[in-house]
Amino acid sequence: MPRIPMDGIRIESLTKTYRAGQVRALDGVSLEIAPGEVFGIIGPNGAGKTTLLGCLLGFLRPDAGRVSIAGREPDDLAIRALTGYLPERLTLDRWMTGLDFLAYHHALARLPAAGRAAEVRAALARVGLDPDAGRRSIRRYSRGMLQRLGLAQALLGRPRYVFLDEPASGVDPAGVVLFRRLLGEVKASGATVVLNSHQLDQVERVCDRVAFVKQGRVEALETPHAGATMARVLRVRGPAGTIGASVPRETLELAARQAGAVLREVAPPLARFAVADDAGAARLVQTLVAAGVPVAEVTPEEGRLERLFLEDEPARGPA
Amino acid sequence: MNVTLVFATLRQRFTSPLRLVILLLLGWMPMLQILLAPRIGFAALGDCYFLTLTLAAGMIGQDLSSGTLQLLLARPVTRAQYVFSRWGAVAAGTFLIVVLQALCAASLMLARGAPVPWGQAALYLGNSALLALGLAAVMALFSSLASGIADLGLLFLAFLSAQVLEKVGMFKSWDWLARGAGELLRMLKPELDLASLVHGGQVPWPAVVAYLSTVTLCLALAVVVMNRRELSYASSGN
Numbered sequence: 140m141p142r143i144p145m146d147g148i149r150i151e152s153l154t155k156t157y158r159a160g161q162v163r164a165l166d167g168v169s170l171e172i173a174p175g176e177v178f179g180i181i182g183p184n185g186a187g188k189t190t191l192l193g194c195l196l197g198f199l200r201p202d203a204g205r206v207s208i209a210g211r212e213p214d215d216l217a218i219r220a221l222t223g224y225l226p227e228r229l230t231l232d233r234w235m236t237g238l239d240f241l242a243y244h245h246a247l248a249r250l251p252a253a254g255r256a257a258e259v260r261a262a263l264a265r266v267g268l269d270p271d272a273g274r275r276s277i278r279r280y281s282r283g284m285l286q287r288l289g290l291a292q293a294l295l296g297r298p299r300y301v302f303l304d305e306p307a308s309g310v311d312p313a314g315v316v317l318f319r320r321l322l323g324e325v326k327a328s329g330a331t332v333v334l335n336s337h338q339l340d341q342v343e344r345v346c347d348r349v350a351f352v353k354q355g356r357v358e359a360l361e362t363p364h365a366g367a368t369m370a371r372v373l374r375v376r377g378p379a380g381t382i383g384a385s386v387p388r389e390t391l392e393l394a395a396r397q398a399g400a401v402l403r404e405v406a407p408p409l410a411r412f413a414v415a416d417d418a419g420a421a422r423l424v425q426t427l428v429a430a431g432v433p434v435a436e437v438t439p440e441e442g443r444l445e446r447l448f449l450e451d452e453p454a455r456g457p458a
Numbered sequence: 459m460n461v462t463l464v465f466a467t468l469r470q471r472f473t474s475p476l477r478l479v480i481l482l483l484l485g486w487m488p489m490l491q492i493l494l495a496p497r498i499g500f501a502a503l504g505d506c507y508f509l510t511l512t513l514a515a516g517m518i519g520q521d522l523s524s525g526t527l528q529l530l531l532a533r534p535v536t537r538a539q540y541v542f543s544r545w546g547a548v549a550a551g552t553f554l555i556v557v558l559q560a561l562c563a564a565s566l567m568l569a570r571g572a573p574v575p576w577g578q579a580a581l582y583l584g585n586s587a588l589l590a591l592g593l594a595a596v597m598a599l600f601s602s603l604a605s606g607i608a609d610l611g612l613l614f615l616a617f618l619s620a621q622v623l624e625k626v627g628m629f630k631s632w633d634w635l636a637r638g639a640g641e642l643l644r645m646l647k648p649e650l651d652l653a654s655l656v657h658g659g660q661v662p663w664p665a666v667v668a669y670l671s672t673v674t675l676c677l678a679l680a681v682v683v684m685n686r687r688e689l690s691y692a693s694s695g696n
Contacts, residue, residue: 247460
């Protein structure tokens with residue numbers, strides 16, 4: 140395998156159109172993704188996310204602009220040897236067994252044949268598929284199993300650049316947790332990950348930075364964890380005449396302080412609190428009840444990324 | 459050529475039940491003829507045109523329509539390697555069947571007490587190898603242009619058009635048209651008869667050049683088509 144200096148991904152003024160320029164899928168996108176970063180791409184349908192990923196993988200030729208990975212073209216074979224990719228519309232060679240499929244991609248990735256059998260079995264186990272499933276024809280795999288096999292294929296040989304397009308789609312909750320754990324492992328190995336997903340909570344949890352793409356442009360660049368010690372907002376509703384009336388703001392502030400939360404706003408009969416995590420949320424509710432605050436309902440408020448979508452909603456106009 | 463791709467193509471082609479049934483029918487029918495009239499020799503086997511077509515149909519187009527090509531080309535494989543590997547695998551697969559056929563035919567002749575014309579067998583194998591390589595190249599070009607197994611339709615259409623043009627050319631005495639259509643027909647079935655070489659005749663250079671140029675042109679065009687192809691479902695509607 141050729142030695143390539145560890146470097147990130149650079150996208151410069153990328154423009155891509157379809158149908159002889161009638162559809163502008165990407166419109167001057169510029170981004171820099173640092174080595175070892177987990178970078179998320181979100182946006183409404185048709186925003187240009189998959190086109191961006193297609194350009195990053197060298198599947199699509201941009202009309203203008205440039206993509207470079209570690210200073211090389213994305214379709215450079217040396218880069219491809221270091222790349223793992225999981226497409227959104229996953230179609231596998233259905234005539235193979237799971238093990239055959241992984242061995243096939245192991246060979247295509249030019250990984251050493253000596254440890255192939257062991258590495259392929261380990262890859263299968265890594266995504267929670269048992270050896271029996273590996274011996275079965277892919278034709279008989281469920282949607283979730285296919286997705287797991289696809290992920291195992293993408294992570295073969297510990298790639299340095301991983302491109303995942305909706306990796307958790309069709310996967311059960313256990314699979315989502317597994318996916319998150321694997322992504323953590325990939326990040327710990329120093330790989331650069333580009334993640335395209337609609338599952339905003341996942342993106343918010345795993346990504347270092349997130350680009351919100353709309354109509355082919357990067358509308359916002361978010362850093363989900365930066366300075367966000369209070370990552371979640373809870374809305375607490377009391378019966379009429381309680382919160383903001385019989386229960387004064389000071390009582391709410393005191394309870395919040397005791398629970399390690401922050402009172403953001405009081406708008407009777409609602410109060411909004413910022414909490415660090417699920418445990419913080421449970422502590423806040425417990426403290427409020429202990430302080431005699433009548434709690435009728437507690438609802439988590441949408442995350443920062445979700446707000447990007449909601450703020451975008453009116454601008455889109457009627458469907 | 460990528461050995462992994464060649465073997466994967468061979469496995470893919472030989473594990474398709476429909477293909478296997480067609481190959482068995484095509485492969486075993488001539489055996490009946492030899493069984494009944496063993497002295498007919500290897501002429502009963504005909505050529506490997508339909509065997510090659512059976513293995514070649516959708517050699518690239520099926521990957522395009524199923525979407526497996528994206529995953530494959532995310533690996534360190536060039537598109538030219540991909541085309542050459544598919545071509546090589548189809549030709550090699552066809553030749554493998556031809557060799558098996560020839561062995562079965564020879565066994566049947568021996569079993570029926572008929573002499574085995576080994577020279578004819580060698581000629582048959584050589585001619586089959588050349589036809590398989592040539593036709594696989596033509597199919598690689600058509601398959602790079604059309605998804606699924608529409609390459610068969612393209613081949614049929616080209617064949618039909620060339621025949622119609624040839625007839626029109628002959629009927630109207632337009633020599634240039636008849637000759638052009640004849641060339642096109644020869645391109646659609648690129649073969650080279652080794653008989654003249656075996657029997658001590660002169661090397662048919664025009665035929666050799668025509669054959670080699672057809673194979674080279676088809677493969678080069680298939681690579682160009684594949685290199686120009688955009689591989690994202692985003693491109694088909696975003």
